[in-house]
Amino acid sequence: MILKDILNIYHKELDDLFGNEEVNSFFNILIEHYLDLKRIHLVLEPEYAITKEEEQPLFEALAHLKSQKPIQYILGETEFYGLPFKVNQHTLIPRPETEELVDWIINSHSERSEESQLEESQLKILDIGTGTGCIAISLAKHLKKTKVSALDVSEDALKIAKQNAKLNEVDVEFIKDNILNSRHAEGVSTSHYYDVIVSNPPYVRNLEKAEIQPNVLENEPHLALFVEDENPLQFYKAICEFAQLNLKDNGTLFFEINEYLGKEMIQLMKEFKFKDIELKKDMFGKDRMIFGRK
Numbered sequence: 341m342i343l344k345d346i347l348n349i350y351h352k353e354l355d356d357l358f359g360n361e362e363v364n365s366f367f368n369i370l371i372e373h374y375l376d377l378k379r380i381h382l383v384l385e386p387e388y389a390i391t392k393e394e395e396q397p398l399f400e401a402l403a404h405l406k407s408q409k410p411i412q413y414i415l416g417e418t419e420f421y422g423l424p425f426k427v428n429q430h431t432l433i434p435r436p437e438t439e440e441l442v443d444w445i446i447n448s449h450s451e452r453s454e455e456s457q458l459e460e461s462q463l464k465i466l467d468i469g470t471g472t473g474c475i476a477i478s479l480a481k482h483l484k485k486t487k488v489s490a491l492d493v494s495e496d497a498l499k500i501a502k503q504n505a506k507l508n509e510v511d512v513e514f515i516k517d518n519i520l521n522s523r524h525a526e527g528v529s530t531s532h533y534y535d536v537i538v539s540n541p542p543y544v545r546n547l548e549k550a551e552i553q554p555n556v557l558e559n560e561p562h563l564a565l566f567v568e569d570e571n572p573l574q575f576y577k578a579i580c581e582f583a584q585l586n587l588k589d590n591g592t593l594f595f596e597i598n599e600y601l602g603k604e605m606i607q608l609m610k611e612f613k614f615k616d617i618e619l620k621k622d623m624f625g626k627d628r629m630i631f632g633r634k
């Protein structure tokens with residue numbers, strides 16, 4: 341079949357759902373992934389034809405897109421902070437806001453890491469709720485002289501995170517644990533061990549479900565997303581408690597947060613006596629990240 345004709349079928353079937361531009365972009369990503377063809381191919385060779393075998397994954401992907409499955413899950417991969425990551429239904433698809441959090445951590449520690457390189461000391465980092473491992477692995481890749489650990493309660497997510505560490509050729513220690521069960525979490529490390537603790541924990545309240553796109557609600561793991569309306573900061577409290585025990589003095593704590601709970605987060609971190617608290621907006625102008633020093 342002629343490739344351009346398949347693109348026309350994509351537009352016919354999907355434009356109402358996603359709009360013309362997004363459909364073009366999906367198609368370009370898919371032909372590159374499955375056929376190793378660049379977008380320019382469609383322009384230079386409008387009559388380019390592919391075999392039945394080559395057509396098959398494109399039509400399967402079309403059916404998945406029609407049912408609102410995110411393209412990252414269709415391909416089983418995505419990109420985060422310039423690095424490749426495998427994803428599946430057990431892992432949240434990493435978001436651009438989280439890249440901003442990683443960037444903040446890297447910028448605020450790159451100077452220190454140069455100093456510590458001279459001092460021969462290692463920066464110890466823990467990522468809580470690691471999912472694909474995107475935060476932990478990006479930090480391990482970009483910050484010199486670090487020992488990065490990453491924790492998640494989901495065995496299935498940890499399987500993917502381990503594959504991602506291999507894929508990106510970094511050494512990360514993975515820990516299966518429940519951060520809400522402090523008895524276990526205390527066992528994760530020795531006291532006052534970490535220089536940096538970072539987390540993007542579940543933070544979407546059930547009352548915000550109406551704002552969530554159906555493709556997210558139906559495909560992404562609810563374990564990674566939702567918290568009870570009555571206790572929306574449950575993970576942040578548990579992690580602050582954990583940090584009191586396991587973060588070094590002057591160590592740093594970074595969170596991604598619910599855009600509606602910035603003030604409450606400042607209050608919480610004050611209650612836990614964190615210093616130099618800083619709330620930061622994401623590229624959409626929403627309160628999205630917070631920092632504190634022990």
Ligand SMILES: C[S@@+](CC[C@H](N)C(=O)[O-])C[C@H]1O[C@@H](n2cnc3c(N)ncnc32)[C@H](O)[C@@H]1O
Pocket residue numbers: 431432433434435438468469470471472473474475491492493494497517518519520540541542543563564565
């Ligand atoms: C919002 S996702 C973040 C994933 C990844 N760090 C990212 O930024 O894309 C939250 C993660 O926390 C994990 N999680 C949920 N409950 C947990 C718990 N009680 N203890 C540890 N991890 C938990 C989920 O499995 C999920 O991977």
